[in-house]
């Protein structure tokens with residue numbers, strides 16, 4: 001059914017409650033590819049354990065992330081939705097690609113540097129080789145396009161380098177993937193509401209810094225009301241106005257209005273009016289997602305059936321790539 005279609009792959013870590021950064025930068029854009037591409041959207045639980053997780057929380061968030069994919073409009077009949085650890089080929093290819101990834105390139109990864117600084121007591125080898133596993137996720141499915149936020153750009157570059165290196169040694173084996181990153185004004189990097197020079201991150205300990213997709217309407221509005229802005233009063237983008245610039249970006253994502261239209265709409269109005277408008281608009285947009293999520297999360301049996309169906313479909317495709325890779329590198333394939 002999918003054979004002639006090009007492939008889209010993306011993943012989200014179940015390492016925290018998802019934010020509007022994950023939504024606007026990535027998940028919201030996923031469904032646009034469903035008709036034209038064969039889409040694989042993965043809950044990357046193996047990546048999540050590079051940072052210590054409470055097992056019960058990891059399990060719960062894995063169900064929740066899958067339910068959110070569906071609540072955000074991804075139809076399991078039109079997309080392969082699955083959990084990474086259900087398809088062992090990810091770990092297998094991850095190891096193989098470790099052997100084609102250089103210490104020097106991994107050392108340059110900014111996410112590794114950030115996460116090592118945050119988890120100084122647990123700088124494990126998995127955290128370091130994380131980009132090779134991410135390359136494996138993508139290359140396993142002969143992916144053409146990877147929709148992600150701008151923070152994943154460096155990981156995409158290394159995935160391309162690994163693919164090209166492997167192809168250079170063994171001949172064409174992997175499709176070299178392209179990132180699909182929305183424009184800066186289109187959600188590529190949503191900033192923290194407390195420190196608008198920093199990315200909004202699901203693992204931020206300051207709850208006021210992040211708006212979660214599943215926050216209640218009141219919580220969303222309250223968080224936007226408290227968002228850090230500058231001492232000025234004009235609703236304009238610009239240097240020194242990172243807080244307002246971020247809020248304009250978020251409002252633009254939810255309304256489809258341009259920066260100029262927004263600046264005109266709020267000309268002469270104060271920060272208080274603007275923050276309320278952003279909060280209400282965001283809350284209104286997320287209400288149907290939350291309602292659909294509540295319905296789905298109550299039905300574990302259904303979510304597990306999606307996991308089984310997704311893992312089977314993913315395995316079918318991954319198996320073909322693995323067989324090719326094994327042959328090329330000189331492993332013996334036993335006939336069954």
Ligand code: TYM
Nearest residue numbers: 010011012013021022025026044134148149188189190200
């Ligand atoms: P993760 O789980 O941190 O984030 C999931 C997706 O959300 C995007 N994102 C953001 N976009 C805009 N503004 C933000 N503040 C923001 N925060 C997060 C991320 O760019 C990402 O697209 N390494 C990946 C997971 C992964 C993956 C893959 C992605 C593993 N394997 C293969 C694509 C393909 C990560 O940690 O995403």
